[in-house]
Amino acid sequence: MEDRVKKVMGSVFNVDIDLIKDNSSPDNIENWDSLKHMNLIIALEEEFEIEFDDEEIVDSMNYALILNIINHKVVN
Amino acid sequence: MKYSEIIRLNHELEGALKETEYKVVILSNIMVHQSKEICEYLLRIESVNASVSIGEYDNIVQDSAKIQDVNAVLIFWEVCNFIDGLQYKINTLSEIDFQSLVEKIKLEIDLIFNNLKDMPLVLINKFTSLIFDQFSLPVSRINELTNELNFYLESAIGENVKIVDINKVISKLSISSSVDLRYYYSSKTLYSVEFYKQYFEYIKPIFLSTAGKIKKALIFDCDNTLWKGVLGEDGFDNIKIYQEIQYLALDLAKKGVIIGICSKNNPEDVDEVLKKHQDMIIRDNDIVIKKVNWGDKASNLKLIAKELNIGTDSLVFIDDSSFEIDLIKKKLPEVRVFQVPKKEYEYGLMVRELSNLFYNSSETKEDERKVQIYKEQLQRTKGEESIENIEDYLATLGLVLKVYIDDPTQVARISQMTQKTNQFNLTTKRYSESGIKSFILNSDKIVISIEVNDKFGSSGLTGLAVLCKKTSEIDTLLLSCRVLGRNIEYVFINIIIDIANKNKFEVLKARYIKTHKNPQVEDFYDKCGFDVIAKDNDSSMYSLDVDNFKYKNIKYIKVKNGR
Numbered sequence: 349m350e351d352r353v354k355k356v357m358g359s360v361f362n363v364d365i366d367l368i369k370d371n372s373s374p375d376n377i378e379n380w381d382s383l384k385h386m387n388l389i390i391a392l393e394e395e396f397e398i399e400f401d402d403e404e405i406v407d408s409m410n411y412a413l414i415l416n417i418i419n420h421k422v423v424n
Numbered sequence: 425m426k427y428s429e430i431i432r433l434n435h436e437l438e439g440a441l442k443e444t445e446y447k448v449v450i451l452s453n454i455m456v457h458q459s460k461e462i463c464e465y466l467l468r469i470e471s472v473n474a475s476v477s478i479g480e481y482d483n484i485v486q487d488s489a490k491i492q493d494v495n496a497v498l499i500f501w502e503v504c505n506f507i508d509g510l511q512y513k514i515n516t517l518s519e520i521d522f523q524s525l526v527e528k529i530k531l532e533i534d535l536i537f538n539n540l541k542d543m544p545l546v547l548i549n550k551f552t553s554l555i556f557d558q559f560s561l562p563v564s565r566i567n568e569l570t571n572e573l574n575f576y577l578e579s580a581i582g583e584n585v586k587i588v589d590i591n592k593v594i595s596k597l598s599i600s601s602s603v604d605l606r607y608y609y610s611s612k613t614l615y616s617v618e619f620y621k622q623y624f625e626y627i628k629p630i631f632l633s634t635a636g637k638i639k640k641a642l643i644f645d646c647d648n649t650l651w652k653g654v655l656g657e658d659g660f661d662n663i664k665i666y667q668e669i670q671y672l673a674l675d676l677a678k679k680g681v682i683i684g685i686c687s688k689n690n691p692e693d694v695d696e697v698l699k700k701h702q703d704m705i706i707r708d709n710d711i712v713i714k715k716v717n718w719g720d721k722a723s724n725l726k727l728i729a730k731e732l733n734i735g736t737d738s739l740v741f742i743d744d745s746s747f748e749i750d751l752i753k754k755k756l757p758e759v760r761v762f763q764v765p766k767k768e769y770e771y772g773l774m775v776r777e778l779s780n781l782f783y784n785s786s787e788t789k790e791d792e793r794k795v796q797i798y799k800e801q802l803q804r805t806k807g808e809e810s811i812e813n814i815e816d817y818l819a820t821l822g823l824v825l826k827v828y829i830d831d832p833t834q835v836a837r838i839s840q841m842t843q844k845t846n847q848f849n850l851t852t853k854r855y856s857e858s859g860i861k862s863f864i865l866n867s868d869k870i871v872i873s874i875e876v877n878d879k880f881g882s883s884g885l886t887g888l889a890v891l892c893k894k895t896s897e898i899d900t901l902l903l904s905c906r907v908l909g910r911n912i913e914y915v916f917i918n919i920i921i922d923i924a925n926k927n928k929f930e931v932l933k934a935r936y937i938k939t940h941k942n943p944q945v946e947d948f949y950d951k952c953g954f955d956v957i958a959k960d961n962d963s964s965m966y967s968l969d970v971d972n973f974k975y976k977n978i979k980y981i982k983v984k985n986g987r
Binding site: 355356358359360362383386387390391394395399402405 | 426427428429431432435455457458606607610611613616617
């Protein structure tokens with residue numbers, strides 16, 4: 349699961365997977381702007397066949413939070 | 425393939441391609457940001473070095489006035505966002521407000537097309553109400569609106585504009601897979617990534633055609649591909665001809681696609697079917713090239729490309745065997761391969777869809793004759809093998825060049841030549857029909873086209889030169905590959921010098937711009953006696969003192985005035 353999330357993030361933001369840490373966020377990933385955030389959510393939804401609701405989209409602002417939300421969704 | 429995978433591979437392809445950039449701008453009144461990587465990726469895997477940029481949100485008219493120096497403009501203009509929430513406001517609009525909205529959009533259509541009239545290619549989606557009018561029993565107002573605007577659109581477009589029927593893409597995927605209303609309400613993103621994948625796959629041939637990457641030949645295996653059954657085992661009487669497939673192939677042949685056969689069989693058995701089987705639709709005459717033997721198919725396809733004088737990347741190959749399909753994918757990844765589907769009823773659909781790969785932005789008279797032309801070409805190639813001295817052979821051909829200058833009836837074919845010719849093309853500049861038309865009308869440009877005739881027939885218009893008076897330069901010089909190897913290029917240069925003389929050129933400048941397909945003409949101007957005045961890795965600049973030009977005397981090629 350962790351690897352798949354990192355792989356998607358690495359592709360969307362064009363960064364090395366090893367550079368993605370728990371606290372990776374728009375503050376420390378240069379490419380992570382609002383448009384790329386949208387692309388990220390769409391890519392994650394496709395990857396895990398899930399749907400984020402509006403609140404979750406707004407909350408998904410670092411790697412740890414994203415992982416948490418997806419874990420929660422996939423389990424349910 | 426998943427969206428994140430596309431983004432990743434697209435990054436990898438970026439910079440790996442050496443070709444000149446193919447710039448696409450997408451203008452839209454909704455958010456279309458997911459289209460960028462998908463469009464780039466689908467073109468880059470066809471070695472078109474695409475670079476897509478997206479205009480400002482809801483600024484189609486303003487942006488259309490600013491665009492410069494791009495290869496194609498694509499417009500996504502959605503009725504639901506003409507004004508915010510139009511899809512639900514429209515039914516309560518007064519008739520006056522409705523009409524003034526219609527007038528406003530028509531005016532904007534005119535403005536946009538006028539702003540974009542010099543672009544080589546403009547694609548605009550048909551207006552669609554499908555998404556918001558899903559199941560309305562009476563004709564809804566939003567449907568009336570799109571009908572009226574589409575009617576207007578058809579009447580307003582210029583030669584450089586193509587209308588894309590976006591409803592075909594939406595219907596293929598279903599409305600619910602094409603759009604994601606969650607994102608429409610939150611961020612005006614209407615279409616899903618699934619939609620973009622299908623959409624760009626659908627329109628890709630239009631880009632490929634203008635980028636000179638069109639597919640040229642469709643090559644069939646025989647057993648279980650042109651007919652059901654194995655000829656060598658089931659026998660002549662027990663095979664069942666796939667007539668639908670053959671009708672589709674025949675139609676493509678009429679449009680100028682080369683149809684060929686590459687099959688492991690006894691050649692005389694296949695010939696017997698082609699000549700005598702009463703159910704066959706494709707006959708020997710329709711087939712330009714046949715490689716029927718027991719050799720490997722990758723080598724045979726390479727031979728086919730070589731004999732036709734086209735690149736292997738211009739081939740499309742259909743076979744039923746996973747082994748053969750796999751072999752070609754590995755050995756010749758640039759060949760597009762298709763496997764006959766397991767379900768027989770899906771085969772026709774597959775061939776109809778792959779026919780899009782041969783999309784030709786302008787069909788011309790030469791296309792109809794192309795089967796004949798390629799056959800004559802093969803006959804000439806065979807003749808070459810038997811005569812040792814090539815000059816003696818050429819002298820037997822009875823070559824005649826007909827020269828045309830600024831002929832407005834040839835615009836479509838001339839533009840097509842600039843788009844399709846890769847090998848003997850000194851500058852590889854692609855021009856649209858409107859571009860060529862303006863050259864012909866413009867007194868600064870001289871457009872010289874030549875038709876090559878010999879005792880086997882006419883090759884049609886197969887050579888082009890564009891001279892620019894202001895800069896005294898040869899802007900474009902190209903010859904179609906089917907007339908190469910006959911020293912026509914040297915006679916063509918003689919003709920060009922004569923015309924330069926008549927127009928009082930003192931010097932004639934010329935340029936060679938390198939691409940990965942035109943190294944054969946790298947030293948062409950050197951051979952013609954031009955002096956190099958500047959040179960780097962990708963191009964050379966030449967100059968010639970017109971008075972001192974030494975004409976090559978090639979007696980066996982006659983020159984005539986075309987008109």
